[in-house]
Amino acid sequence: MPLAPEAVLERIRPIFRDVLDLPSFDVMPSDNASTVEGWDSLAHINLVTNIEQEFGIRFALGELAELKNVGEMIDLILKKLAQRP
Amino acid sequence: MNEYRWEDLSPGMAAGFQTTITGQMLDTFGALSGDMNPLHTDESFARSRGFEGAVVHGLLVSALYSRLVGMHLPGRDCILHEIRVVFASPAYAGDELTVAGAVSHMNHAYRQLEIKGRIKRGSVLISRATIRVGMSG
Numbered sequence: 001m002p003l004a005p006e007a008v009l010e011r012i013r014p015i016f017r018d019v020l021d022l023p024s025f026d027v028m029p030s031d032n033a034s035t036v037e038g039w040d041s042l043a044h045i046n047l048v049t050n051i052e053q054e055f056g057i058r059f060a061l062g063e064l065a066e067l068k069n070v071g072e073m074i075d076l077i078l079k080k081l082a083q084r085p
Numbered sequence: 086m087n088e089y090r091w092e093d094l095s096p097g098m099a100a101g102f103q104t105t106i107t108g109q110m111l112d113t114f115g116a117l118s119g120d121m122n123p124l125h126t127d128e129s130f131a132r133s134r135g136f137e138g139a140v141v142h143g144l145l146v147s148a149l150y151s152r153l154v155g156m157h158l159p160g161r162d163c164i165l166h167e168i169r170v171v172f173a174s175p176a177y178a179g180d181e182l183t184v185a186g187a188v189s190h191m192n193h194a195y196r197q198l199e200i201k202g203r204i205k206r207g208s209v210l211i212s213r214a215t216i217r218v219g220m221s222g
Contacts, residue, residue, distance in 0.1 A: 042166060046217065049192040049199060061194040 002082060005029075008074045015050040019043055029071030055081060087160030091196050091220050094188055100158035101185035104149065106141050108178040114145040141176040146212050149184045150202050154218050158186050158200060162222035166197060170214040180206045186216070196220050 009029065016027040020038045033039040039047075051073075052058055057080040067073050087100070115121050120142055123130035128139045147170050154163045176182065183205045190199035202214040 045192065045195040045197050045219070046167065048194060049190060049197055049217065052192060053190055059192075059194045064194055 003078060005071075005074050005078065008077050009070075011054060012051060012070070012074070012077075015047060015054060019046045019050060027070055029074060030069055032069040051077065057081065057084070086156050087158065088162070089159040090162065090222060094159060094191065094198060096188050096191060098158070099185065099187040101153070101183065102157060103181060103183050104152075105181045106145070106176060106178055108139075110145060111139060111141060111178055114142050114148075118142065118144065136175055136177075138177045141178065141180070143170070143172045143212075146172070146176050146182070146204060147214070149182065149204060150186075150214050150216055153184050153186045153202055154200060154216055158188070159198060159218065159220060162220045164219040164221050166217040166219055168214055168216050170212060172212055173210045174206075176204075176206065176211045180211075182206055182211060189215075 009027075013025075013027055016036075017023055017025050020036065020043055022037065025036075027036070033044060048059060048064065055077055057077065059076070059080075063076060067076065111125055115125060124134065124136070124140050125131075125142050126139060131137075131139045147168065150168055150170070151165070154165060184202070185205075186200040186202040188198060189201045191197075192199075196219060198218050198220065200216045200218070202212075202216055203210065204212040204214075
């Protein structure tokens with residue numbers, strides 16, 4: 001049964017808290033690097049690594065470059081999960 | 086020094102080395118860091134606290150992770166991003182330590198390598214670490 005976007009959001013929230021060192025932060029679908037404290041280029045790389053490990057998926061650079069916010073990241077995660085054999 | 090390129094690497098790839106911690110290394114690290122806590126400099130004090138002798142600074146032990154990634158895996162093109170270290174057991178001057186690392190994840194989009202590192206004295210785990218590095222080449 002495919003995951004709902006809300007379920008993906010719940011699984012990536014601890015990753016954002018850990019990588020950004022913001023223990024009470026609840027990332028929202030509308031968030032992006034310009035709206036979140038500490039989301040710099042290195043944090044972004046670590047977010048991607050952690051999300052890949054969490055879901056067992058791999059991103060391509062071109063896919064990531066097109067993302068405008070966390071909601072689009074969630075959509076991409078769901079797309080990757082649906083493509084898995 | 087190894088000179089692995091991104092294309093040479095794969096999950097599970099491993100590297101390591103052995104080294105002995107000397108009293109002189111403790112003295113030098115104490116001078117460099119300014120950490121002259123008697124736990125590291127006064128053997129009788131350390132014994133009074135339940136240790137077998139002067140305890141090696143945790144960050145001196147951790148410096149071996151720098152050598153692991155900077156010299157061995159991946160070597161020349163390494164750029165250190167992050168280390169998360171757990172100090173599992175104390176190390177002492179004279180200890181012969183085995184430092185080992187293995188690639189646990191490759192973020193191909195941004196070329197970030199994750200390495201699980203372990204430092205042991207014989208079968209005793211001294212430290213474990215998760216190390217993330219980029220590649221300059």
